[in-house]
Amino acid sequence: MSIKVSLRKRLSRQFQLETEFESRDGCLGILGASGCGKSMTLKCIAGIERPDEGHISVNGRVLFDSATGINLKPQERRVGYLFQNYALFPRMTVLGNIITGLPGRRNENTAKARVWLNRFSLEGLEDRYPAHLSGGQQQRCALARMLIREPEVILLDEPFSALDTFLREQMQLQLLELLGVNRDIIMVTHSRDEVYKITDELLVMDNGQSLAQGNTRRLFLNPGTVLTARLTGCKNISPITRTGEREVYAKNWGLTLRLPQETSLETPRRITHIGIRAHDFVPVSGDADPKGHNRVRINVTKRSESPFEHIVLFTNADAPGPESREEFWWLYSKYVDSIIPEWLFIPPEAILLLGEDTP
Numbered sequence: 001m002s003i004k005v006s007l008r009k010r011l012s013r014q015f016q017l018e019t020e021f022e023s024r025d026g027c028l029g030i031l032g033a034s035g036c037g038k039s040m041t042l043k044c045i046a047g048i049e050r051p052d053e054g055h056i057s058v059n060g061r062v063l064f065d066s067a068t069g070i071n072l073k074p075q076e077r078r079v080g081y082l083f084q085n086y087a088l089f090p091r092m093t094v095l096g097n098i099i100t101g102l103p104g105r106r107n108e109n110t111a112k113a114r115v116w117l118n119r120f121s122l123e124g125l126e127d128r129y130p131a132h133l134s135g136g137q138q139q140r141c142a143l144a145r146m147l148i149r150e151p152e153v154i155l156l157d158e159p160f161s162a163l164d165t166f167l168r169e170q171m172q173l174q175l176l177e178l179l180g181v182n183r184d185i186i187m188v189t190h191s192r193d194e195v196y197k198i199t200d201e202l203l204v205m206d207n208g209q210s211l212a213q214g215n216t217r218r219l220f221l222n223p224g225t226v227l228t229a230r231l232t233g234c235k236n237i238s239p240i241t242r243t244g245e246r247e248v249y250a251k252n253w254g255l256t257l258r259l260p261q262e263t264s265l266e267t268p269r270r271i272t273h274i275g276i277r278a279h280d281f282v283p284v285s286g287d288a289d290p291k292g293h294n295r296v297r298i299n300v301t302k303r304s305e306s307p308f309e310h311i312v313l314f315t316n317a318d319a320p321g322p323e324s325r326e327e328f329w330w331l332y333s334k335y336v337d338s339i340i341p342e343w344l345f346i347p348p349e350a351i352l353l354l355g356e357d358t359p
Contacts, residue, residue, distance in 0.1 A: 003028075003153060003184050007044050007054030007064075017041065017208040027185040029199030029216065031192065031231055037208040038188040039084070042155045045186070046081045047074035058152050058184070075101075080151030084158045086142040088130040095126040098145045116144035136171060156187040160194060172197055192233045196220060204228045226354045229275045234352060235329040236276040250274060253316045254324030258293045260348045275352035278329040284343040294346045301327055308334055 006020040017037040021028075030038045043049040045056055045063070053066040058079075063072050088097050098116060099109040117123050120140040130138055139159065146154065159175070160168040172194060189195050195202055195216060202216040204227075212219060212228045223229040226237060238252035246259040257274070284295060299317040303310070312330040319325045330344065 002057075002059055003045075003186070004055065004057045005041070005045060007041070007051040007056065009040065009044065009049070009051045009054075011037075011040065011208075015208055019203075019205065019208070019210045021203050021210060021213055023184060023186065023201060025184065026200035027187060027198060028201045028203060029195035030186065030188045030203045030205060031195045032190065032205035033231070034190055036205045038190075038205055039157050041205075042081065042157055042186065042188055045153070046079045046155055047072060047077050048081070078150070078152045080146035080149060080154045082139075082142055082146055082154070082156045082159055084161060086130075086138050088138060088142060088145075090130055093127050093129060094122060094133070094141050097130070097141055098148055100145075102148065112148055113144070116148050120144050139171065152184065154185045156185065158189055159187065160189075160191075192220075192231070204231055206231070223275070223352060224355060226273050226275075226356070229352055229354055233277070234275040235278045237273055237354065238326065239273050240271070248274060251324060252326035253296070253328065254319030254321070255296055255316050257346060257351060258348055259351055259353070271353050271355055273354040275354055276328070276346055276350060277352070278331040280347065280350035281328075281330045281332075282345040282347060283337075283341040284345050292345075294348060295343050296328075296346065297343055298328075298340070300340060305334065310334055310338060312340065 003023045005022070007017070009017045011017060015037075017040050019037065019041055030041065032038050040049060044051050044054075047063065050071060051064065051066065054064065055062070055066070056064040058077075062068075062070050063077050063079075064070060089100065092100060094117070095110065095113055098113045099106070102109045102112075113126075114123075117126060120143060122137065122140055122144065125133065125137060125141075130141070133141065160171060175198065187195070187199060199216050201213065202219050203213045204211040204219070204223075206227055211231075212224060219228070220232050223232050223234070229237060238250040240248040240250055243249050243256060246261070247256060248259065249256050297317040298312075298314040300312060300314045302313040305311060309331050310333075312332075313327045314330065315325045315327055
C-alpha cells in the first residue's frame, strides 16, 4: 500500500499549505500545532477541498493531479474520513447513519451493518439517535459508517480530542486492532503522546510546511531541528557555542556540557542548539563527585505535580549572569524519592543535537 501526496494550497495572503510526503503501510501520524495545515491536508486527500496544484495517489491510482486535470469526487476516492466531531446525522439512528448512502438494497445493507455493529460493540443501540450516545459510542458509530464502505485509506482527524481521559486511553489501545492492519491510515493530532503510542511513521508540520518525516521513535530520539524537538515535547532547548571537539557551552543556562564519545558536530546541517528532555536528568547521589562533567547545581524556582509526576523548574545556581539563567524543566516519577538533590547529572547520550529549522 502506498500514498503519495504533493500539494500546494493558498489559504490566505499570509498562509500557504505546501506539503509533500509518501506513506507505505501502517499508520502515518501528522503532528503539529493547531492551525498548521494538518486537517486541510486530510481534506485535500479526501476530496473535500481542492489543492491549487499538486498530485495525490493511492497505490498508483491518481485521485488528484493538477497537471492532467484529474480530480476524483470524494465518493470515487475510496477514502474513509473520520471527522473530529464525527459528523453523524442527528436525525438518523445509529443504523441509519451506518448505511446511509450505501448502494444496494436496504435489507442487504442492514445485514452488512449488523456485522459492524457487533464488531464495534453497538448491538442494541441501532435505533438510538446520536444525541443519546456517549462520546465513545458516537466515535464507534462513525468508524462503522466509514469502514462499511471498505476504504483503501483511512483518515483520522484528532480522533480522541472529544473523549474523556479514561475513554481516550481505551480507544487509543483499541483503535489499530479495530481498524485492522491491512489498511493505510493517516492520523492528524497535536498530541505527541498519541502519535508515539499509535503511529509507525511521523510527519511533523509547522505553518503549512513539512519539517521532518521518519520512523516515529527515531524522530523522538533524534528530532534534528529545534522546532521538531519542541513539537515532540522537548522543553529544554538552548543555543550553543562550540568549546571543544565534543564540548559545547549552552548560552541560556551558563553550562558547559560534554557530548558522547562518538558524537561529531560536523554534520550536513549546522548544529546551533542542544535539547534535554525533561525526564532525562539524573539525581546525583551524595557519594558522587558533584563537580564532575555534565552536572548542574540547581536553584529551584517552581514546583508542582501531576497525578503521577513531580514537576520542578530550576535554574543553574552557578550561572555567570542573568542572561544564562533560563529555567530548566525536570519531570520525575512520584514513586521515587521526592527529596530535591543539590545536583543533577545530564547523561551525554541524552543530549539532542539540533540544527536550524530549514536545511
